Amino acid sequence: MTIAESSPVAAPLAPEAFAALAARIDGTITTPIDAEWDTARQAWNLSADQRPDAVVAPSSAADVRATLLFANEHGLRAVAQGTGHLAGPLGDLADSILVRTTALSSIEVDATALTVRVGSGVLWGDVTAALAEHGLIALAGSAPDVGVAGYLLGGGVSWFGRSLGLATSHVTTIEVVSGGGRMLRASATEESELFYALRGGGGNYGIVTAITFRVFAVRDVYAGMLMFPLERAEEVFSAWELWTRDLDDSATSCFRLLRLPPLPELPEFLRGQSFAVIDGAIAIEQGDGSGPERSAEAAALLAPLRALGAAIDTFGVMPASRLGEIHMDPPGPVPGVGDGITLDELPRAAIDAVLELAGPDAATPLLAIDIRHVGGQLAVPAADGGAVNSLPGRYLLYAVGITPTAEAAVAVRSATQAVLEAVAPWRSATDYINFREVSAAPERLYRTDTLARLRAAKRSYDPNNTIRSAHPLD
Ligand SMILES: Cc1cc2nc3c(=O)[nH]c(=O)nc-3n(C[C@H](O)[C@H](O)[C@H](O)COP(=O)(O)OP(=O)(O)OC[C@H]3O[C@@H](n4cnc5c(N)ncnc54)[C@H](O)[C@@H]3O)c2cc1C
Numbered sequence: 001m002t003i004a005e006s007s008p009v010a011a012p013l014a015p016e017a018f019a020a021l022a023a024r025i026d027g028t029i030t031t032p033i034d035a036e037w038d039t040a041r042q043a044w045n046l047s048a049d050q051r052p053d054a055v056v057a058p059s060s061a062a063d064v065r066a067t068l069l070f071a072n073e074h075g076l077r078a079v080a081q082g083t084g085h086l087a088g089p090l091g092d093l094a095d096s097i098l099v100r101t102t103a104l105s106s107i108e109v110d111a112t113a114l115t116v117r118v119g120s121g122v123l124w125g126d127v128t129a130a131l132a133e134h135g136l137i138a139l140a141g142s143a144p145d146v147g148v149a150g151y152l153l154g155g156g157v158s159w160f161g162r163s164l165g166l167a168t169s170h171v172t173t174i175e176v177v178s179g180g181g182r183m184l185r186a187s188a189t190e191e192s193e194l195f196y197a198l199r200g201g202g203g204n205y206g207i208v209t210a211i212t213f214r215v216f217a218v219r220d221v222y223a224g225m226l227m228f229p230l231e232r233a234e235e236v237f238s239a240w241e242l243w244t245r246d247l248d249d250s251a252t253s254c255f256r257l258l259r260l261p262p263l264p265e266l267p268e269f270l271r272g273q274s275f276a277v278i279d280g281a282i283a284i285e286q287g288d289g290s291g292p293e294r295s296a297e298a299a300a301l302l303a304p305l306r307a308l309g310a311a312i313d314t315f316g317v318m319p320a321s322r323l324g325e326i327h328m329d330p331p332g333p334v335p336g337v338g339d340g341i342t343l344d345e346l347p348r349a350a351i352d353a354v355l356e357l358a359g360p361d362a363a364t365p366l367l368a369i370d371i372r373h374v375g376g377q378l379a380v381p382a383a384d385g386g387a388v389n390s391l392p393g394r395y396l397l398y399a400v401g402i403t404p405t406a407e408a409a410v411a412v413r414s415a416t417q418a419v420l421e422a423v424a425p426w427r428s429a430t431d432y433i434n435f436r437e438v439s440a441a442p443e444r445l446y447r448t449d450t451l452a453r454l455r456a457a458k459r460s461y462d463p464n465n466t467i468r469s470a471h472p473l474d
Contacts, residue, residue, distance in 0.1 A: 012095060013053045013074055021056070021070045025063040027103060030055045041098065043084025044145070045437075046335035047403050050084075052093040057100045061175065061183055061209040064099065068207065069181040071097050071466055078179075079468040080207040082121050082147025086154075086470040088337070088437040096468055099207055101149065106210070109134055115172060117212040120149040125324055132321035136215045139167035143329035150470075152211055153202050154434035155388045157396065159223065159281035159323050160216075162252040162376030168199040169382035169389060170214040178206040179462025188384055197457035199386020200446075202433055203469035204454070205461045218285045222298035223326055224315035225279035226305060230360045233257055233276040236308060237355065240278050241346050243304055244394075249376035251301055253280025254327070257358045257369045261402060269312075270328075274360070278305055279326050280373075284317070336367075337412040338400030340435030341420055342374070342393035342428040353422035357415070358399075365401045365411045369419060372396040387450050393428035398435050433471050442473050 015031035022029050030040035031054045040055040053076060058064045071078045077096040081087070104119035107127060111134040118127055125144025131137055139158035141151055156167025164170070173187040174195065184206070186195035197205055228236050240255045255278055262272035282298040295317050302315055314326075343350065354371075358364045374396050381390040399419040401412030433445050442451055455473050458465075465474075 013076060015054070017074070018054050021054075021067065024066040024070070025056070025058060027059040027063045028057045030057075040100070042333070043081065043087035044333045045084055045087045046333050047337060047409060048084060048087035048090065050087060050090065050093050050098060052079075052096045052098040055098045055100055057103055059103045061104075061177060064177045064207045064209055065181050065183055067097060067099055068177055068179065068466060072179075072181060072464060077466055077468045078207065080120070080149070080203050082149050083123065083145065084333075085143075085146050086150055086434065086437065089439045089470045090468070091439075093468070101147075101207070101209075104209055109136070109215075111136065114215050114217065115212055116215050117173075117210055118148050119210050120147075120208045122148045124148060124151065128321050128324060131215055132319070135217060135219050137218045137320045137323075138213065138215045139164060139170060140324065141167075142324070142327035144324035145329075145332065148211060149208050150203070151434065152213065153198060153200070153208065155200060155391065155432060156434075157372065157374065157378065157391070157432070159221070159252050159326075160218075160283055161374065161378045162247075162249045163283045164216070165377040165380065165382055166385075166388065166390065167213070169385045171199055171211060171386075172214060173212040174198050174208055175210040176206040176208045179464060179466035193453075193457050194461055196386050197454050197461070200388025200433070200450075201386070201454045201457070201473070202471050204458055204467060204471075204473055206467060218283070218320050220285060220295075220317050221281050221320040221323060222284050222295050222302075222315065223279075223281035223318055223320075223323060224313070225277055225326055226308070226310035226315065227312040228276045228308070228310050230257065230259070230274035230276055232308075233359050234351075234355055236276040236278065237351050238348075239305060239308055241351060244373045247373070247376075248301060250283040250298070251280060252282075252373065252376070253278060254370050254372040256371070257354070257366075259364070259367060261367070278310075281320075281323060281326070335403045335409075336400055337403050337409050337416060338398060338435075338437045339416045339420060340370075340396060340398030340437070341423070341431045342391060343371075343395040343397055343423055343426045344393050344428050345426045346371070346395050347426070350423050350426050354397075354419065357419050357422055364415050365408065366399055366415050366419070367401050368399070370396075370398045370400075372398070387446065387454055388433065391432055392430055396432055396435060397423060436471065440471060442471070445471055 101121035124140040284294040403409040
């Protein structure tokens with residue numbers, strides 16, 4: 001029997017039927033008959049029109065278990081959502097319970113063991129702030145309002161990625177309620193196959209309630225951005241690509257073609273302007289107080305790019321806790337369509353292909369094309385890592401546009417696909433799950449042997465296929 005054949009099939013459950021679940025949990029339940037329904041079902045990505053049977057906001061792991069047992073009893077499916085950054089591939093969620101983990105918000109820092117245990121509803125910005133008080137950092141991504149759970153379950157590419165690898169490879173314990181309702185701890189020594197599967201297999205196995213991961217004694221970093229007028233895109237893109245060829249693993253950076261909308265909340269120098277941007281971070285500390293002397297080395301490393309003469313140059317020593325500011329990700333929910341893939345190479349022809357579609361002479365509805373430099377430790381399979389223990393390729397490309405209307409969504413989807421098709425000749429064998437914001441065949445996300453292992457774990461831990469995820473395995 002395949003996973004798809006074993007999926008529960010159910011008629012939509014009447015809102016009143018959730019009263020039985022309400023009596024069993026401390027958290028809240030919102031159904032289509034409630035005034036708060038539209039707020040409760042809303043994802044961070046405002047283009048996602050999520051229509052589950054109910055939204056449950058558990059306040060404990062016991063609530064999560066009760067919810068999953070209820071789903072099993074009624075033949076419903078369940079999907080966990082911290083923020084809804086990756087809501088795009090989920091679809092409309094018919095016959096499903098959306099489990100909103102926001103209230104699972106504890107953060108326990110162990111500054112001696114250099115670990116932090118966080119509830120699965122926690123956002124990166126909150127972890128970063130809690131750790132900064134101890135002079136510690138975690139491997140957060142570019143946006144502070146991304147959820148810890150989705151990011152870690154998919155991989156996690158941070159500004160320290162090339163020096164410290166994928167964030168998921170630093171996870172030590174995952175507390176999860178399996179699809180069948182078992183409360184489990186997964187680690188190297190407990191439910192080790194589940195531990196392997198969760199680290200990269202996304203949310204396919206259960207609903208994670210807490211995650212413990214390693215943190216690092218780092219206060220400062222050499223980071224910032226260089227902004228050039230979009231007209232200089234060709235020169236800057238080429239210089240950046242050249243710079244990345246034999247670059248030290250301490251530097252993790254991104255080249256971007258950025259067209260900012262004329263939003264009143266943007267500062268005037270950015271509002272409605274277009275740029276070629278290089279942003280990134282160079283690690284200058286290794287927990288040994290070596291920061292000050294290594295900042296001169298970092299400046300020397302950046303010198304070839306600085307020599308281009310940016311219009312705006314913010315690179316310098318800064319608190320690592322402020323890295324969430326450098327990429328200028330949207331500060332809150334937006335409607336958007338995006339998609340991304342990894343590239344093995346970025347030859348001249350690939351640069352030309354991207355510039356033809358989004359360079360200064362192109363008319364495009366895209367807000368940004370980001371090309372992150374990966375490789376380094378991100379390419380080295382982590383010892384005892386999970387299903388995603390490294391990233392293939394040398395670059396991670398992501399194209400995105402703002403989609404306030406259905407027409408805009410059509411235009412952006414088509415522009416995004418055009419970019420991905422234009423660079424297809426250099427595409428890596430597998431993509432990075434967290435950057436695939438549309439449905440993707442599992443064979444595109446995992447190697448054949450990894451996928452077989454993930455599917456076997458799915459059959460053991462979620463035999464009824466109760467759990468829906470952004471990237472299912474079937
Ligand atoms: C603006 C922006 C910036 C980004 N920057 C980066 C970056 O720098 N580096 C990077 O690697 N990625 C980045 N991403 C991608 C990001 O890692 C993914 O979108 C990630 O899935 C978001 O996690 P979330 O929990 O916020 O999202 P959600 O949409 O809430 O969750 C995504 C999926 O994860 C699973 N999931 C979430 N919570 C649970 C849980 N408790 N139990 C089980 N499964 C769960 C579910 O399958 C869910 O569909 C960015 C995305 C955006 C939109």
